[in-house]
Amino acid sequence: MKRSHIFLLIVIAVAIGIIVSTADDASTYVGFSEAWAMSTSGNKKEIHVVGQLKKDPNGHIIGIKEGEDKVSFSFIMVDDEGKEQQVNYNQPMPPDFTRSEKVVVIGSYKGDTFNASKIILKCPSKYQEDKITV
Amino acid sequence: MHYLVGDLGHLFVITALITALLSAFAYLKASVITDLGKREGWLWNGKVSFFIHAASVLGICIVLFVIISNHYFEYHYAYNYSDRKLPTYYLISTFWNGQEGSFLLWMFWHAILGIILIVTNKFWEAPVMTVFCLVQAFLASMILGVVIPGLEFKIGSSPFILLRDAMPEAPIFKAQPEFIPTDGQGLNPLLQNYWMVIHPPTLFLGFALTVIPFSYCIAGLWLKKFSDWIRPALPWTLVGCGVLGLGILMGGYWAYETLNFGGYWNWDPVENAVYVPWLIMVASLHTMITYKNSETALKASIILVISVFIAILYSTFLTRSGILGESSVHSFTDLGLSGQLLLYLMFFLAGAVIISIIRWKNIPSTEKEASVYSREFWIFIGATTLCLMGFQVLSGTSIPVVNAVTGWFGIDKKLAPPTDAVAFYSKFQIWFAIAVGILSAVGQFFWWKKVDRKVLMNQLFVPAIAALLVSLLVVNLLRVFNLSYALLMLAGFFTVFANGKILYGLLKASPSLSGGAIAHMGVGLMLIGIMFSAGYSKVVSLNNTGLQISKEFSDEFNRDNLMLFVHEPRTMWGFEIEYLGERFEPRHHTGFISKSDVIQTEDKNIVVAKRPMKVGSKNYDSNDTIDVHGENTYYEIELRKGNRKYRLFPRAQINPEMGGLVVSPDIYRSVSADLYTHVSSVMDPSEEHDWSELEEIKVKQEQDFFANDYVGVLESIERIHNILGVELTDQDVAVKATIRLRGEKGDYIAEPVFLIRDKMVGRIPDEVSDLGIRVTLMNIHPETNEFSLGISTRQKDWVVIKAMEKPYINVLWIGTLILMVGFGVAMSRRIREFKKMKAKGLEV
Numbered sequence: 014m015k016r017s018h019i020f021l022l023i024v025i026a027v028a029i030g031i032i033v034s035t036a037d038d039a040s041t042y043v044g045f046s047e048a049w050a051m052s053t054s055g056n057k058k059e060i061h062v063v064g065q066l067k068k069d070p071n072g073h074i075i076g077i078k079e080g081e082d083k084v085s086f087s088f089i090m091v092d093d094e095g096k097e098q099q100v101n102y103n104q105p106m107p108p109d110f111t112r113s114e115k116v117v118v119i120g121s122y123k124g125d126t127f128n129a130s131k132i133i134l135k136c137p138s139k140y141q142e143d144k145i146t147v
Numbered sequence: 148m149h150y151l152v153g154d155l156g157h158l159f160v161i162t163a164l165i166t167a168l169l170s171a172f173a174y175l176k177a178s179v180i181t182d183l184g185k186r187e188g189w190l191w192n193g194k195v196s197f198f199i200h201a202a203s204v205l206g207i208c209i210v211l212f213v214i215i216s217n218h219y220f221e222y223h224y225a226y227n228y229s230d231r232k233l234p235t236y237y238l239i240s241t242f243w244n245g246q247e248g249s250f251l252l253w254m255f256w257h258a259i260l261g262i263i264l265i266v267t268n269k270f271w272e273a274p275v276m277t278v279f280c281l282v283q284a285f286l287a288s289m290i291l292g293v294v295i296p297g298l299e300f301k302i303g304s305s306p307f308i309l310l311r312d313a314m315p316e317a318p319i320f321k322a323q324p325e326f327i328p329t330d331g332q333g334l335n336p337l338l339q340n341y342w343m344v345i346h347p348p349t350l351f352l353g354f355a356l357t358v359i360p361f362s363y364c365i366a367g368l369w370l371k372k373f374s375d376w377i378r379p380a381l382p383w384t385l386v387g388c389g390v391l392g393l394g395i396l397m398g399g400y401w402a403y404e405t406l407n408f409g410g411y412w413n414w415d416p417v418e419n420a421v422y423v424p425w426l427i428m429v430a431s432l433h434t435m436i437t438y439k440n441s442e443t444a445l446k447a448s449i450i451l452v453i454s455v456f457i458a459i460l461y462s463t464f465l466t467r468s469g470i471l472g473e474s475s476v477h478s479f480t481d482l483g484l485s486g487q488l489l490l491y492l493m494f495f496l497a498g499a500v501i502i503s504i505i506r507w508k509n510i511p512s513t514e515k516e517a518s519v520y521s522r523e524f525w526i527f528i529g530a531t532t533l534c535l536m537g538f539q540v541l542s543g544t545s546i547p548v549v550n551a552v553t554g555w556f557g558i559d560k561k562l563a564p565p566t567d568a569v570a571f572y573s574k575f576q577i578w579f580a581i582a583v584g585i586l587s588a589v590g591q592f593f594w595w596k597k598v599d600r601k602v603l604m605n606q607l608f609v610p611a612i613a614a615l616l617v618s619l620l621v622v623n624l625l626r627v628f629n630l631s632y633a634l635l636m637l638a639g640f641f642t643v644f645a646n647g648k649i650l651y652g653l654l655k656a657s658p659s660l661s662g663g664a665i666a667h668m669g670v671g672l673m674l675i676g677i678m679f680s681a682g683y684s685k686v687v688s689l690n691n692t693g694l695q696i697s698k699e700f701s702d703e704f705n706r707d708n709l710m711l712f713v714h715e716p717r718t719m720w721g722f723e724i725e726y727l728g729e730r731f732e733p734r735h736h737t738g739f740i741s742k743s744d745v746i747q748t749e750d751k752n753i754v755v756a757k758r759p760m761k762v763g764s765k766n767y768d769s770n771d772t773i774d775v776h777g778e779n780t781y782y783e784i785e786l787r788k789g790n791r792k793y794r795l796f797p798r799a800q801i802n803p804e805m806g807g808l809v810v811s812p813d814i815y816r817s818v819s820a821d822l823y824t825h826v827s828s829v830m831d832p833s834e835e836h837d838w839s840e841l842e843e844i845k846v847k848q849e850q851d852f853f854a855n856d857y858v859g860v861l862e863s864i865e866r867i868h869n870i871l872g873v874e875l876t877d878q879d880v881a882v883k884a885t886i887r888l889r890g891e892k893g894d895y896i897a898e899p900v901f902l903i904r905d906k907m908v909g910r911i912p913d914e915v916s917d918l919g920i921r922v923t924l925m926n927i928h929p930e931t932n933e934f935s936l937g938i939s940t941r942q943k944d945w946v947v948i949k950a951m952e953k954p955y956i957n958v959l960w961i962g963t964l965i966l967m968v969g970f971g972v973a974m975s976r977r978i979r980e981f982k983k984m985k986a987k988g989l990e991v
Contacts, residue, residue, distance in 0.1 A: 016519075020528075020531075024531055024535070027535055028535065028538060031535070031538060031539045031542055031575065032542055034575070035539075035542040035543050035546070035565075035571075036562070038543075038565040038571050039543075039546055039562045039563060039564065039565055040562075040563040040564065040565055040566045041561050041562060041563055042561040042562070042563045043561065058566075059566035059567075060563070060566075061563035061566075103700075103701060119563075119566055130566075131566075
């Protein structure tokens with residue numbers, strides 16, 4: 014075997030190692046039921062859940078509660094499978110939170126509530142904005 | 148309404164696109180035609196088209212800048228990214244705040260580089276400019292802003308779109324189509340920073356420079372001049388590596404100074420998107436140098452040079468298509484260009500791959516095996532390591548793309564990016580970095596084609612032993628008891644010493660060749676600096692009071708943060724630390740204004756001085772108005788040790804665009820470490836304070852009294868004729884008391900007002916927030932010459948801070964500077980070489 018072949022094999026091995034490790038370390042987008050199942054089976058890895066804020070039939074957002082210290086809040090999120098879950102967030106409410114089309118929370122279950130360590134909002138794009146402060 | 152200027156801009160955009168295409172076509176003809184006379188004609192056409200193109204691009208830039216600087220808020224771009232308060236230099240950064248402007252900046256650099264190419268290089272002009280102009284045409288289409296009728300397919304997004312066309316749903320435009328807002332939304336305050344004026348142009352110049360080696364490479368494959376393209380492309384690759392590297396480092400430094408994630412690098416997708424192409428570009432630089440010297444690694448060079456440009460296009464796609472929307476908070480908003488961006492990427496990827504495959508068999512390559520003791524062998528391993536380093540980052544960053552692609556095939560993978568990005572990337576990058584350190588030491592010794600084992604051992608012995616000894620010493624002195632960290636440091640020292648040895652030899656013989664040695668020493672120092680500042684970053688603001696800050700906060704927060712009350716010193720990091728109060732920053736000059744010394748007005752950007760004061764170099768009298776940056780509050784903190792005193796001004800900024808309150812650190816720099824301090828919780832300005840019950844006292848003028856344990860004195864009483872800008876009538880009576888309160892650090896003035904207006908009594912209290920005192924002028928007793936004052940007190944002002952020690956971060960900054968010096972030396976050498984060859988009349 015030529016040296017260049019050995020070298021090539023090593024490079025391929027490292028590349029495969031990287032891909033496997035990436036797939037392994039990648040978090041997953043799951044629903045709350047699956048997240049709950051993972052949590053109770055002892056998997057404490059942080060996961061991503063995608064969903065929307067809970068709204069009443071008139072389209073008003075319901076279930077947002079501010080923490081006593083004003084620097085934390087909780088809300089009710091409905092995941093893509095329609096399951097509702099209370100989510101706690103240890104930081105103030107991000108602006109545009111209530112305008113978001115979609116919410117991604119990253120975190121894990123602690124007891125019955127889901128504790129988010131990070132929230133990413135998907136807001137309507139700037140072009141759809143229709144407010145102008147005169 | 149200024150329609151003309153926008154129409155002119157639009158005309159320029161269309162001209163730019165058409166001339167880019169024309170130029171590409173003319174140069175294509177010139178490349179394939181063999182008839183010399185016709186060839187000249189096509190060349191001339193190509194050249195003229197490109198010059199018109201460059202002029203149009205300049206025209207677009209000027210028009211956009213005219214719109215911004217004249218505050219034509221009927222245009223979406225001006226309205227959305229600027230306002231009347233911005234100083235000129237930030238109006239310049241407004242230019243590239245939006246996506247359209249950053250495409251324009253990129254095009255602008257292309258236009259300039261294209262002219263340089265046309266002027267400097269005759270032989271390669273036609274084929275290189277064909278590729279170059281195609282790239283440029285795609286870019287121009289990104290800002291075209293034309294909707295194809297019937298298809299509803301939008302090509303590009305124009306920077307010259309009117310606000311009413313951008314927001315057709317806005318009710319105001321239905322009522323008043325001619326409506327023009329009086330002021331704009333303003334530039335995101337986080338971007339109002341000098342680094343944001345120079346970082347984007349540098350970065351985009353780096354982007355633009357990648358297209359030149361790519362164009363040469365494609366031209367070389369096309370004309371079957373497989374090896375000749377490397378010589379003219381190499382200096383451009385070198386410049387590109389330097390400039391792109393500088394751009395990345397500027398971005399890191401901006402993040403370190405302005406953002407609060409505690410460092411200069413966060414493995415955010417936007418950062419990764421420039422880091423990966425840079426790594427590949429550095430790898431390509433090495434293989435190209437190898438080829439120039441020994442005619443090997445030609446195929447590797449071709450693959451890498453193409454990869455660099457494709458990586459740049461891929462990065463552009465990642466950050467601008469909105470595909471990262473669920474994984475990054477920083478990526479640009481989606482302008483609906485994802486299809487067009489994908490086409491851009493695919494066109495050049497497919498084109499480059501196809502031409503490479505067609506020509507692959509004809510590319511000369513050496514059949515003989517590279518010896519283990521050859522320079523090529525080591526450089527090749529180094530380049531491979533850099534590529535794998537990039538590949539690991541790319542694989543993590545591309546997870547959203549993997550999701551999208553598997554989605555098209557009906558497989559829902561639901562993969563999300565790793566939750567702890569820093570840990571995910573670091574665990575691989577550190578080992579690659581160790582390899583890079585060692586390879587850049589060993590590789591440099593193969594300056595001469597072949598060195599045998601004995602010579603190599605002789606050469607490497609001293610640097611290796613020196614690195615080992617110094618590392619052992621540092622490991623024990625600074626307690627670096629972590630295997631990978633210690634190895635990284637060893638690799639860093641090894642490359643510094645080995646390259647230092649080479650540099651010493653070169654300085655005597657031929658200093659102009661020392662660029663490589665200097666650059667590699669810089670890399671070594673950077674590795675050491677990164678290892679210490681990131682690996683041993685330590686929280687020093689430990690809560691040593693034994694009391695929780697708040698039970699609402701997590702245990703971690705209560706442990707790692709320090710609550711400071713005004714004028715109550717604590718100890719931290721061997722310093723006595725004291726919080727002095729909240730400060731405003733004047734808009735037009737330097738200095739800080741104590742919030743206790745001014746009255747705030749309706750307009751958050753204007754305050755009124757309560758007393759004469761000197762701010763920076765400017766003097767203010769009582770009642771002078773001062774323009775301030777109302778969204779920014781600075782928290783003045785004093786550090787004391789012996790006779791030495793330092794002031795820190797960490798900042799909190801109200802910034803709705805970025806998530807409410809955004810904090811920026813202030814950094815105390817010492818030789819061995821930075822103290823990186825930011826506020827982690829502040830008093831809510833909108834929240835009412837809990838005041839104690841009002842205590843009423845009767846005082847005479849000049850009489851001392853006590854308030855919240857401070858001594859106060861009623862200095863004077865005067866009748867005033869307007870209050871906060873409102874003129875009073877003859878029937879009204881208003882009296883202002885001036886009360887001096889003696890604080891620990893100088894005096895404060897409180898000026899409560901007693902008012903009888905329309906026969907009604909009104910009282911306007913005044914507050915000294917540093918002392919937590921509010922004084923009300925309750926009543927006036929002319930019969931006894933006494934005044935009733937109401938005193939209420941509250942908890943003193945406070946701030947919660949977090950401070951981190953970043954040891955030896957200066958080693959990193961020194962390393963980056965040395966790296967840049969190395970690039971500079973290497974560049975000047977190549978430029979001299981180029982001039983010499985041109986003088987000799989060689990084809991360049």
